[in-house]
Amino acid sequence: MAEKFEMNDGSVVVVIGTGAGGGVLSNELAQKGVKVVALEAGGRYLPEDYVNDEWDSFGQLAWVDARTTSGDWRVAKDFSGLPAWIVKAVGGTTTHWAGASLRFQDHEWKALSAYGAVEGANLLDWPIDPREMDDYYTKAENKLGVTRTGDRAGLPGNNNYLVFEKGAKALGYKEVHTGRMAINSADYDDRLACQQTGFCFQGCKWGAKWSAAYTDIPRGEATGNLEVRENAHVARIVHDDSGTVTGVEYFDKEGNLHLQKARVVCVAGNSFESPRLLLNSASSMFPDGLANSSGMVGKNYMRHMTGSVYAVFDKPVRMWRGTTMAGIISDESRHDPSRGFVGGYEMETLSLGLPFMAAFLNPGAWGRGFTTALDAYENMAGMWLVGEDMPQESNRVTLNTDVKDQWGLPVANVHFDDHPNDIAMREHAYRQGQAVYEAVGATRTFPTPPYPSTHNLGTNRMSADPKNGVVNKWGRTHDIGNLYISDGSQFTTGAAENPTLTIVALAIRQADHIASEMSKGDL
Amino acid sequence: MKTNIPKKNMTRRQLLQSATAISGIAVAGSGFIAAPNAAWALEVTEITEHQMATLVQIARDIYPHDKVGDEYYVVAVKGYDSGESKDMIAAGVAKLDELAQAARAPSYLETKWEDNRVALLKQVEDDAFFQTIRGGLVTGLYNQKAVWPIFGYEGESFSQGGYVDRGFNDINWL
Numbered sequence: 001m002a003e004k005f006e007m008n009d010g011s012v013v014v015v016i017g018t019g020a021g022g023g024v025l026s027n028e029l030a031q032k033g034v035k036v037v038a039l040e041a042g043g044r045y046l047p048e049d050y051v052n053d054e055w056d057s058f059g060q061l062a063w064v065d066a067r068t069t070s071g072d073w074r075v076a077k078d079f080s081g082l083p084a085w086i087v088k089a090v091g092g093t094t095t096h097w098a099g100a101s102l103r104f105q106d107h108e109w110k111a112l113s114a115y116g117a118v119e120g121a122n123l124l125d126w127p128i129d130p131r132e133m134d135d136y137y138t139k140a141e142n143k144l145g146v147t148r149t150g151d152r153a154g155l156p157g158n159n160n161y162l163v164f165e166k167g168a169k170a171l172g173y174k175e176v177h178t179g180r181m182a183i184n185s186a187d188y189d190d191r192l193a194c195q196q197t198g199f200c201f202q203g204c205k206w207g208a209k210w211s212a213a214y215t216d217i218p219r220g221e222a223t224g225n226l227e228v229r230e231n232a233h234v235a236r237i238v239h240d241d242s243g244t245v246t247g248v249e250y251f252d253k254e255g256n257l258h259l260q261k262a263r264v265v266c267v268a269g270n271s272f273e274s275p276r277l278l279l280n281s282a283s284s285m286f287p288d289g290l291a292n293s294s295g296m297v298g299k300n301y302m303r304h305m306t307g308s309v310y311a312v313f314d315k316p317v318r319m320w321r322g323t324t325m326a327g328i329i330s331d332e333s334r335h336d337p338s339r340g341f342v343g344g345y346e347m348e349t350l351s352l353g354l355p356f357m358a359a360f361l362n363p364g365a366w367g368r369g370f371t372t373a374l375d376a377y378e379n380m381a382g383m384w385l386v387g388e389d390m391p392q393e394s395n396r397v398t399l400n401t402d403v404k405d406q407w408g409l410p411v412a413n414v415h416f417d418d419h420p421n422d423i424a425m426r427e428h429a430y431r432q433g434q435a436v437y438e439a440v441g442a443t444r445t446f447p448t449p450p451y452p453s454t455h456n457l458g459t460n461r462m463s464a465d466p467k468n469g470v471v472n473k474w475g476r477t478h479d480i481g482n483l484y485i486s487d488g489s490q491f492t493t494g495a496a497e498n499p500t501l502t503i504v505a506l507a508i509r510q511a512d513h514i515a516s517e518m519s520k521g522d523l
Numbered sequence: 524m525k526t527n528i529p530k531k532n533m534t535r536r537q538l539l540q541s542a543t544a545i546s547g548i549a550v551a552g553s554g555f556i557a558a559p560n561a562a563w564a565l566e567v568t569e570i571t572e573h574q575m576a577t578l579v580q581i582a583r584d585i586y587p588h589d590k591v592g593d594e595y596y597v598v599a600v601k602g603y604d605s606g607e608s609k610d611m612i613a614a615g616v617a618k619l620d621e622l623a624q625a626a627r628a629p630s631y632l633e634t635k636w637e638d639n640r641v642a643l644l645k646q647v648e649d650d651a652f653f654q655t656i657r658g659g660l661v662t663g664l665y666n667q668k669a670v671w672p673i674f675g676y677e678g679e680s681f682s683q684g685g686y687v688d689r690g691f692n693d694i695n696w697l
Contacts, residue, residue, distance in 0.1 A: 156692060178691070194687075316675070322692070344630075366586060
């Protein structure tokens with residue numbers, strides 16, 4: 001395939017990854033007239049390609065390149081080679097995400113100040129004032145078409161939501177609705193309204209859910225300023241003797257190594273691949289990896305406190321029908337240490353099809369205790385629990401030099417141990433989730449363990465002080481002026497909310513900053 | 524067990540009539556096993572009839588669903604009839620049979636109560652044999668589209684226009 005931009009064109013911005021961070025950043029820069037080469041490790045799949053089948057879709061979209069795991073989290077035992085359920089495709093995990101689009105609460109930008117020091121945790125305030133984000137959140141909501149923001153209506157509630165809502169109200173919860181979702185409740189921005197098909201995680205075949213794959217990416221390409229190279233796996237970022245980044249080396253589909261020169265490099269490969277790439281780019285000048293003078297590259301991995309509660313009733317629910325995650329209880333998202341933990345959590349409706357329910361309800365379980373639960377699948381309702389987890393330096397991505405990927409590169413090892421605050425929050429969330437369903441007459445409830453991670457955060461975190469983080473308030477690395485981090489790995493702390501809206505808002509903001517720096521001649 | 528039945532020129536019915544029923548699964552010999560109710564029949568080439576019949580029973584004992592017929596469990600385990608798997612299967616079944624004999628039953632397959640067979644499986648649940656069989660069943664059994672309706676799961680919905688007009692909010696008992 002002929003490249004639009006020359007390999008030795010050092011005037012381009014190279015963006016690595018095309019998801020919520022990289023895909024949005026690429027388009028935003030292209031709209032401003034900046035030339036961008038976006039390198040995507042996966043192929044391109046569009047709504048007509050997506051399949052309403054859990055395992056087939058997983059085979060089509062999931063990132064299944066080798067990774068290893070360690071630590072006390074149950075994922076390391078049950079899914080030792082699959083620490084995350086994320087996507088390798090143009091558009092990244094925005095093909096798979098559920099669409100929940102929540103702003104951080106103000107205090108969550110200042111977790112250290114709000115919660116105080118927590119033993120064993122490495123809390124820090126974001127170097128961003130919450131008011132700086134207001135306009136960017138609005139821009140992000142308008143881009144994604146988030147329901148219940150602007151003048152957009154909420155989605156209708158499906159069966160799973162109606163059970164959840166009734167239980168929530170019986171418990172006295174007040175902030176209960178069908179969510180702020182990047183799924184159209186009416187036609188919007190050339191995308192259809194939701195047809196209540198289910199299979200939100202498998203890619204929306206109607207395009208009702210926002211994904212960079214069929215919005216930002218083609219719109220960026222239409223400007224003529226964006227070239228997306230698919231099946232391009234970046235191996236290394238290279239630099240000159242002054243420590244300035246000059247380009248990236250990547251493997252194409254056939255395994256040929258190329259060097260694309262660059263004026264600026266923006267890394268957005270999700271929280272395992274982004275630090276892995278910085279570490280794999282170690283050189284004699286930067287023996288510990290690029291942008292790692294703080295030693296923080298790969299550290300402070302966060303995955304949100306998660307878990308699920310499923311419940312069985314004496315009558316059918318058919319939770320799989322309709323939007324997968326259009327339902328939320330936000331009452332527990334506040335910071336209220338009287339509950340025995342800092343930070344808060346959201347409760348959100350969730351369903352899995354029978355094949356994934358069998359895999360994830362209680363991994364490794366067998367016998368009638370397990371199978372009688374599946375026998376009642378049609379009568380099941382479900383919710384996901386997602387809350388702020390504590391950054392810990394020991395939770396980290398490192399290179400596993402004993403295991404190589406298909407390109408011969410050391411893979412990421414992901415180490416994670418729960419913090420006592422995470423455990424206390426999960427126990428509280430299980431109790432409340434079970435109470436929601438018991439209030440509607442559940443005959444049996446299941447406190448279901450966390451799945452392979454979907455929210456991967458913090459491994460190149462943002463800090464005011466270069467000593468305790470990797471990037472500054474713009475996502476620009478403290479060490480290298482023309483190297484940026486543009487994905488969730490720049491999160492200083494995780495907050496309780498699903499991270500995509502914040503990743504998108506930060507990408508829009510970063511595009512403004514990069515364009516401004518370029519026009520000033522500082523990049 | 525009868526052993527000299529020619530494979531060819533036999534109807535499935537003749538095959539079944541000639542079979543010796545063990546624990547609900549008929550082992551006909553000469554590489555055939557079948558259900559007494561003729562719901563399914565299977566030819567094995569690399570592993571023995573006894574081993575395959577035992578595998579089917581193990582599959583049901585790991586993930587017992589009383590409303591799911593044996594034929595779906597057979598589909599889930601028949602791939603173990605391969606040169607690659609036969610040593611693992613032979614060793615795994617032999618160990619379970621030894622444990623059954625220690626518990627005064629002729630074999631795993633002829634251990635009559637599910638609870639007693641489960642007690643045998645508990646003794647091997649950390650073995651690679653058990654973990655391989657159990658792990659394979661998660662997709663081998665539950666990802667069979669033919670099984671889904673038994674659980675009420677409706678599968679693909681895009682081709683039918685989703686559920687926007689087909690009951691996404693039809694719950695009537697709340």
